Amino acid sequence: MTSPVNPLGSALQQIQSLAAQAAGGAASAGSSDTSALGASGAASPDSFASALKASLQKISSDQQHAVGESQAFELGSPNVSLNDVMVDMQKANIGFQFGLQVRNKLVSAYNDIMQMSV
8 A cells, every 4th residue: 555664764865865956056156156155055045945845845745644544544434544544644743843843943043143243
């Protein structure tokens, strides 16, 4: 019914793909003029915002999928097993906890920057 869950492999794959994207952006920026901030290899606000938005949408869709499977199981759907429901609920919970920790780190970094003297 479902494929085996390998959350560490999935997280590692996502980190590696993000690192490859960052390295690609830095390599292309290194060959151009670095006098402008946009060409210095720093992530643009649009790319960060879109990545953050995509992550939040993924967390939300995982939670909605888990709730949908839970409701289907409660209604007695024959193609939904308890194992699938529990795995999906845990995946949604872990995704939410991950998002919460990212938010905490962003707020902490924002507070640190705001406390810097100029």
